[in-house]
Amino acid sequence: MNNRLQVQLNMVGACITVAQSSDYKPAWNGKPPADFGTDIVQLATDYGAVTAKAAQADSATGGATDAKAVAETALEDAAFVLARALAIHFKKSGDIDRHGKVDVSKSEIMKLRTQELVNKTTAIRDLGTAAVSEARAAGRGVTAARVAALTAAITGFSNVMSTPRGQIVNRSALLKEVETDVAALLEKVSDMDDLVVQFDGSEPGKRFIEAWKRARIIVDSGGGGGTSPTPPTPPTPPPA
16 A cells, blocks of 8 residues: 555544543543544444455555455454554553453464454454553554454454455455545545534543644655554643
């Protein structure tokens, strides 16, 4: 995936992370305009699906590759990233029980096959879903965007895990789909801008608006493909 699409996707992920963080969620949760709450959930779901598709496209380096292998790699990658974020979060929180459930290496995940892989990655996803709103979780990488990405990867792999190997995935076709999907995500975020500005009736709301605006900044690191740029870091809210 080219650099432009990656930074745009990173921006969407940063917006989701800001909105779902324990620092800013109280500013909009259960408050008007109510459509924002519905829209942020849908945005996270759509972001996860696009991220999974982008991972498939990046894996299909030869132009066509095995669909099952691509989906499996995307799932392993998404699960490992979230598992390590959860591991550091639970370790720093002193939660030994949950830490033991996610303290896995990449090789351990890669050794799992088919249903075992789905079961393990689903368990990691469920722990992430429960932890995403916990204090300091977002700062350790446990974000709604990463949970959504893993959910989409689980769905993608589940859809092809029983199919025979040899089904091909065309990289060019996938990249075209990703470009269309990213454009749709950007339009949704733009529409949500009009909802965000309406949370200006309180100090927490004003801090959320500022954090959202900063997450919306797309910083292009320059260059073509290769290493993906780092998503913008959500600002730390000032003391109440």
